[in-house]
Amino acid sequence: MREIYEQLGISSQVYDFGREIEETLKDRFAEFDKIAEYNQMKVLLAMQKNKVSEECFHSSSGYGYSDYGRDTLEKVYADAFHTEACLVRPQIACGTHALAIALFGNLRPGDEMLSPAGKPYDTLEEVIGIRPSKGSLAEYGITYRQVDLLADGTFDYENIKKAINDKTRLVAIQRSKGYQTRPSFSVKQIGELIAFVKGIKPDVICMVDNCYGEFVDTIEPSDVGADMMVGSLIKNPGGGLAPIGGYIAGTKECVENASYRMTCPGLGMEVGATLGVNRSFYQGFFLAPMVTKGALKGAVFAANVYERLGFAVVPNSTEPRQDIIQAVTLGTPEGVIAFCKGIQAAAPVDSYVDPEPWDMPGYDSQVIMAAGAFVQGSSIELSADGPMKPPYAVYFQGGLTWEHAKLGILMSLQKLVDAGILSKEKLV
Numbered sequence: 001m002r003e004i005y006e007q008l009g010i011s012s013q014v015y016d017f018g019r020e021i022e023e024t025l026k027d028r029f030a031e032f033d034k035i036a037e038y039n040q041m042k043v044l045l046a047m048q049k050n051k052v053s054e055e056c057f058h059s060s061s062g063y064g065y066s067d068y069g070r071d072t073l074e075k076v077y078a079d080a081f082h083t084e085a086c087l088v089r090p091q092i093a094c095g096t097h098a099l100a101i102a103l104f105g106n107l108r109p110g111d112e113m114l115s116p117a118g119k120p121y122d123t124l125e126e127v128i129g130i131r132p133s134k135g136s137l138a139e140y141g142i143t144y145r146q147v148d149l150l151a152d153g154t155f156d157y158e159n160i161k162k163a164i165n166d167k168t169r170l171v172a173i174q175r176s177k178g179y180q181t182r183p184s185f186s187v188k189q190i191g192e193l194i195a196f197v198k199g200i201k202p203d204v205i206c207m208v209d210n211c212y213g214e215f216v217d218t219i220e221p222s223d224v225g226a227d228m229m230v231g232s233l234i235k236n237p238g239g240g241l242a243p244i245g246g247y248i249a250g251t252k253e254c255v256e257n258a259s260y261r262m263t264c265p266g267l268g269m270e271v272g273a274t275l276g277v278n279r280s281f282y283q284g285f286f287l288a289p290m291v292t293k294g295a296l297k298g299a300v301f302a303a304n305v306y307e308r309l310g311f312a313v314v315p316n317s318t319e320p321r322q323d324i325i326q327a328v329t330l331g332t333p334e335g336v337i338a339f340c341k342g343i344q345a346a347a348p349v350d351s352y353v354d355p356e357p358w359d360m361p362g363y364d365s366q367v368i369m370a371a372g373a374f375v376q377g378s379s380i381e382l383s384a385d386g387p388m389k390p391p392y393a394v395y396f397q398g399g400l401t402w403e404h405a406k407l408g409i410l411m412s413l414q415k416l417v418d419a420g421i422l423s424k425e426k427l428v
């Protein structure tokens with residue numbers, strides 16, 4: 001084993017250090033195995049119940065009327081997530097698009113949207129119009145209100161109550177912290193928040209941005225009262241095989257409303273050819289619990305490796321997991337660059353290129369990104385990125401297999417050692 005790792009560029013010191021840490025994680029990993037086993041059965045049950053057959057993998061073109069595979073897959077998703085309906089479509093370009101469809105489809109001029117758990121994901125700022133933007137909800141007369149989290153990262157129930165008014169039509173809750181420093185929310189916490197909101201205004205729509213959260217727990221936000229749950233297929237539920245797509249699962253009414261925005265009024269979910277992606281959507285969803293498990297093991301391994309070496313990590317080495325994102329504060333620009341170079345060097349694709357910081361549109365500092373993915377931008381595949389500004393943290397996620405995630409982390413460590421940022425003496 002040591003030899004094959006050496007051929008990949010991992011020194012025996014780094015290898016041994018990793019092996020020792022891995023030994024300490026047996027119980028943690030066994031927990032993830034159990035969750036994945038449960039979720040695998042959940043997905044299988046939904047596939048069997050809906051009689052998934054060879055016919056489901058056929059392709060449609062043009063309007064895509066009566067695409068049996070597409071319609072059956074949507075029933076599979078709905079059953080697995082315990083919702084009345086679901087849209088699962090290649091026409092949904094990404095997670096932000098799925099969220100925008102869900103919002104535009106369910107809000108009307110004069111309505112107000114409330115974010116009771118602080119600022120939403122960056123790209124949603126323009127959808128909502130927090131940052132003025134052409135075609136935003138704000139331009140259509142939909143107002144926005146936000147209640148920030150309390151200093152300890154919990155919900156500010158008192159001010160949430162005050163913020164709910166006659167106009168409040170939809171409450172949006174983001175499960176994963178994304179690239180913020182707040183903690184990610186557990187499904188249980190989300191359920192408590194939804195119950196609180198519904199206690200004040202029963203007919204308000206509760207939408208959860210479930211990106212990066214699918215299959216991390218045995219329950220999903222849809223099991224605790226969410227009317228709508230939204231995510232990207234190039235994250236967890238696509239299992240690494242979906243080449244594009246997003247989903248919106250929820251009540252029949254919410255999903256139907258969203259469908260009229262996804263295509264157009266009158267047509268809704270009746271149209272939308274699948275152009276040959278059905279098989280990868282099914283197979284990806286089938287594998288998704290296992291792929292998510294691998295990514296979780298990688299995240300916990302990274303937290304333990306870097307915490308042991310004295311770096312700040314969020315979540316820390318022992319905290320329960322709510323999503324697959326791991327933040328590591330390297331503290332220096334050189335550290336961030338070396339870490340990302342390691343992730344890149346461990347990739348199955350483009351392993352020979354070196355990532356460099358660049359001026360990415362929409363960011364106020366340079367950003368470095370490492371990814372050698374089969375699907376462009378797929379963040380269920382092993383990837384890391386970090387803004388080149390204090391505190392010099394990298395956000396790391398994914399890995400289609402635990403073994404690959406492990407190599408990525410060992411390689412990041414190797415690059416830190418090779419660059420002289422981390423002394424070999426620390427690896428004991």
Ligand SMILES: *Cc1c(COP(=O)(O)O)cnc(C)c1O
Binds near residue numbers: 094174
């Ligand atoms: C990834 C993500 C999104 C959507 O991002 P896309 O890049 O458009 O797919 C939204 N919210 C959260 C929390 C995410 O992690």
